[in-house]
Amino acid sequence: MSSSRAAAPIAVLLYATAVIAGGASAENYDHLKDPISALMAGYGGPFWLYLLFGLYNGLLLLFALGLKPGSRAGR
Structure with a gap:
């Protein structure tokens, strides 16, 4: 598995961790009522x-760069 493809599942886990931990650390944040953007806004x-x-965001960029045309191994 290339590094760009490995970035995708790591990015998903990192994002979920950031949202859950960030929501737990914010006093007035409710995971069910508030949008994720509210974690940072205000x-x-x-x-x-x-x-x-x-x-x-860095891992997402790495994954996206791996999706560009002609990026398959062996080409």
């Missing part, structure tokens, strides 16, 4: 939450 969350979402 919350000013802790540094580790910004870091987790930043890592997720």
Whole structure:
């Protein structure tokens, strides 16, 4: 499995972790009522939450770059 393909499942786990941990650390956040964007908007969350979402975005970019035409192994 190439590194770009391996990035996808890691990104999903990282995103879920960021949302669950971020929601647990926010006082007025409700996972069932509030959108995920509310974790960052007006919350000013802790540094580790910004870091987790930043890592997720990096992994998503790596995966997307692997999807470009002609990126298959053996071509």
